[in-house]
């Protein structure tokens with residue numbers, strides 16, 4: 223089994239190093255091959271998603287990613303920005319199903335800005351469509367048009383979903399709900415957008431195939447409110463690429479410890495790209511300060527979803543729970559009374575707990 | 577001065593009645609004329625925004641709205657749903673600037689699901705563009721297409737902004753920031769959407785005309801997180817119609833008392849439509865339970881923005897603060913130790929405090 227390793231930018235290489243130590247310690251039959259994605263790839267090749275990375279990613283069984291991006295690349299032309307590498311690899315590998323858990327570990331309940339009683343025990347899975355919607359829709363651009371206000375610049379993008387795109391992501395979400403608490407909330411803006419009216423129609427239509435799942439619908443503005451008002455009402459949420467981008471970040475932040483949250487992006491055959499939900503944190507890069515747990519937990523998701531190694535996945539997840547119980551904390555989740563460790567120290571603790 | 581009064585659906589008529597009592601008590605030179613909008617208009621005329629309402633709204637100096645919508649109209653064809661009335665009146669009157677304050681009254685600090693230290697003193701103004709973006713963009717629809725997956729249904733919408741649309745809303749936001757704490761955060765998704773790249777370019781470009789305003793930019797996913805992580809970092813936020821819909825609802829809910837929050841939707845000449853930020857709450861309609869304060873505060877915004885009657889606006893706002901200090905609460909903001917009142921009782925208290 224071959225794993226494509228993309229450390230990326232900022233804290234990416236440091237957190238990836240710890241995830242690889244953990245994976246290697248499990249003594250599974252994996253080979254790891256590294257490549258460049260994001261800003262580091264632009265610096266080396268001029269392309270945020272170089273051909274060599276593309277080939278390696280296509281021929282690997284799974285991709286493990288650190289994080290991409292940083293201020294030094296923000297002023298480059300659009301096509302050279304690190305995010306384009308991320309969008310490129312998602313589309314190239316057909317990773318249409320982005321699974322983003324928002325889980326609050328009991329030991330970290332204080333980290334949330336929400337009251338403990340509102341978030342204690344929080345465990346939401348957001349299923350975000352990842353290769354369609356306004357992210358990839360055509361036509362798009364900035365051009366001069368006569369708008370009635372004279373000739374002026376106009377910027378435009380196209381939100382678009384086909385029936386088959388909606389069906390395949392809804393299927394992932396329904397099946398996830400079946401394995402969890404049997405509740406699925408589909409989020410749209412059907413009262414304004416035809417695109418999401420189709421979304422609602424199709425998701426509703428599929429409900430009869432999942433009689434064990436309780437389906438509800440929510441408008442996106444209300445969902446943004448309900449996540450703040452009473453997040454524990456949710457089990458699985460499913461939505462499009464754009465709304466999912468916004469709501470999954472909002473949901474992550476409810477836990478107060480985004481440094482703990484992994485994510486998986488899957489294709490139709492459970493090949494996947496696994497990465498922490500957080501960004502590349504350039505401000506603390508290279509300082510042995512970053513929390514590697516989200517990346518380590520992403521490796522666990524990889525074992526579960528791509529390699530069906532549930533036992534190995536649980537071993538990692540239990541080790542992480544154990545180090546939290548033992549009181550080890552990186553700076554982002556530190557509280558007085560706990561033991562502050564660095565990136566590598568946290569890796570050591572997880573290895574010891576395995 | 578003529579005010580078009582649109583009580584609307586659900587709790588709309590009850591909360592409007594209290595706002596009108598307060599306005600009448602101020603003894604200003606206003607005439608009030610009522611018309612139908614939303615579900616009640618569909619029931620009476622088949623059209624959520626009937627011609628008579630359109631005419632009255634156009635010839636009035638300001639519009640005061642209760643709330644529209646309810647489950648009994650959700651299954652009607654798109655064009656007859658109450659929301660279409662709302663979108664119709666916004667577009668007809670050219671109400672491009674939606675101002676939505678998210679303010680936490682000290683007396684109601686407990687109502688928030690966020691920790692008191694995170695939200696105490698919260699005072700954000702969200703400036704949302706209201707007549708453009710994907711809400712009104714063409715082309716849009718649901719149709720059959722050959723997508724490569726055979727012939728199937730496709731739903732699509734167009735996100736679009738012109739330079740002049742962006743300039744006029746940014747101007748409103750910059751000027752609001754000048755009158756407040758001088759900080760403006762513009763929210764976009766420029767790393768993915770060309771439409772919002774134009775937004776960022778133009779808002780940045782205008783910064784030189786407002787040297788007293790400190791401009792920052794934030795991606796919408798990050799903004800959704802930062803509102804949870806540290807909402808007090810914001811003074812004025814400006815964004816497009818779609819992102820503004822989501823973020824303004826999220827921001828309202830941070831206060832825990834959306835029943836307190838007014839909103840204004842203004843045209844280029846400060847003609848405006850004023851309405852509470854909350855919905856029509858059909859579940860408690862007609863029971864004298866609804867909180868009328870958001871509508872009363874919307875009337876205060878009307879006095880300030882459309883009629884430049886700052887003193888009268890402040891009189892209302894101070895009366896509302898006083899009734900809160902006196903301990904009067906409707907059910908939505910009730911806590912043990914305070915005095916529970918109904919919709920009308922709350923109106924009485926405000927009148928007494930004026």
Ligand SMILES: CC(C)[C@H](C(=O)O)[C@@H](O)C(=O)O
Pocket residue numbers: 305308309467767768797
């Ligand atoms: C970097 C950006 C293109 C990306 C997205 O919007 O999908 C990120 O926000 C994410 O959620 O993975």
Ligand SMILES: CC(C)[C@H](C(=O)O)[C@@H](O)C(=O)O
Pocket residue numbers: 413414443659662663821
């Ligand atoms: C009812 C709906 C069309 C409307 C909107 O999306 O603008 C509402 O959510 C609002 O924010 O006023």
